[in-house]
Amino acid sequence: MTVNPERYLEQARNRLEQALASYLQPEDSPVMAAMRYSVLGGGKRFRPLLLLASGQHFGAAEELLLPYACALELIHNYSLIHDDLPLMDNDDFRRGQPSCHKKFGEALALLAGDGLLTLAFEILAAAPAPGHCYQLKDRITAEIAMAAGARGMIAGQWLDISFNPDNRDLAAFEETALKKTAGLIRVAAVSGARLAAAPAEAVAALDGYGRYLGLAFQLRDDLQDLDRDRLPGQAFRPNLAAVLGLKAASKLLSDWLNLALQELRRADIDSEILTFFINQLQPDRENQL
Numbered sequence: 001m002t003v004n005p006e007r008y009l010e011q012a013r014n015r016l017e018q019a020l021a022s023y024l025q026p027e028d029s030p031v032m033a034a035m036r037y038s039v040l041g042g043g044k045r046f047r048p049l050l051l052l053a054s055g056q057h058f059g060a061a062e063e064l065l066l067p068y069a070c071a072l073e074l075i076h077n078y079s080l081i082h083d084d085l086p087l088m089d090n091d092d093f094r095r096g097q098p099s100c101h102k103k104f105g106e107a108l109a110l111l112a113g114d115g116l117l118t119l120a121f122e123i124l125a126a127a128p129a130p131g132h133c134y135q136l137k138d139r140i141t142a143e144i145a146m147a148a149g150a151r152g153m154i155a156g157q158w159l160d161i162s163f164n165p166d167n168r169d170l171a172a173f174e175e176t177a178l179k180k181t182a183g184l185i186r187v188a189a190v191s192g193a194r195l196a197a198a199p200a201e202a203v204a205a206l207d208g209y210g211r212y213l214g215l216a217f218q219l220r221d222d223l224q225d226l227d228r229d230r231l232p233g234q235a236f237r238p239n240l241a242a243v244l245g246l247k248a249a250s251k252l253l254s255d256w257l258n259l260a261l262q263e264l265r266r267a268d269i270d271s272e273i274l275t276f277f278i279n280q281l282q283p284d285r286e287n288q289l
């Protein structure tokens with residue numbers, strides 16, 4: 001069966017938006033208003049779409065996958081709110097709108113981030129277990145916690161903000177990207193497959209796919225950052241693309257995407273959507289991801 005990736009993604013995105021809005025209830029408190037503002041104000045929904053595509057490729061029902069997909073998106077949104085705070089990246093805008101702390105103040109932004117992270121695990125606790133296998137569900141939940149936690153994304157964030165600007169060590173950039181950005185992307189690809197009870201070699205291949213796709217996602221953001229207009233006084237922080245230069249960075253981006261494709265091929269995972277994600281991140285693409 002051939003699937004039109006754009007159509008599939010648009011429909012899945014609509015269902016995700018509905019599910020996300022249903023979790024962000026009731027709307028009666030300032031903290032929830034800040035949570036809703038941040039989550040429901042746009043975003044590509046890349047990580048939850050990846051989880052859905054991976055799970056559906058192996059036959060899982062969307063009903064089973066949606067809570068896990070939403071939990072990942074809430075964790076991602078918490079990280080963006082906290083990343084934008086003055087004591088971290090100090091960004092006034094997110095997704096073309098005032099960032100959460102600009103709109104609601106720092107205290108509410110901090111609490112909205114905390115609220116989203118906590119809500120993600122409330123959703124996971126209430127989520128159905130695949131085939132009533134609670135052991136598998138515990139494993140998926142633990143992997144999500146590890147990817148987000150102090151050995152994963154939080155560690156990556158610290159590596160990023162404490163980075164010595166004179167450091168030109170490529171391995172250090174890669175470690176930061178792996179933890180800060182690739183971890184959630186990797187666990188999205190893996191969780192979908194685990195929820196569908198995919199064979200072990202497919203799960204391992206999706207882990208590799210998610211790793212390279214996540215690295216590519218960060219490098220592509222670094223490449224775009226080279227061209228980004230900066231506000232007066234806003235410093236340019238050296239990133240991997242700046243250290244490598246445009247040509248070498250574009251080549252590395254293609255190499256990583258190629259490795260992601262090889263991971264799919266080695267396990268015979270013939271998914272138009274998972275391949276579409278790779279193509280969307282190619283350096284010369286005007287893409288939506």
Ligand code: GRG
Pocket residue numbers: 042043044045046078079080082083095153154157180181217218221289
């Ligand atoms: C605060 C613990 C903590 C972690 C923050 C993700 C992150 C870690 C910081 C965001 C900074 C950043 C620009 C990271 C590069 C990866 C990236 C491009 C993130 C933005 O994700 P998208 O593009 O955002 O998926 P949307 O808006 O589409 O959801």
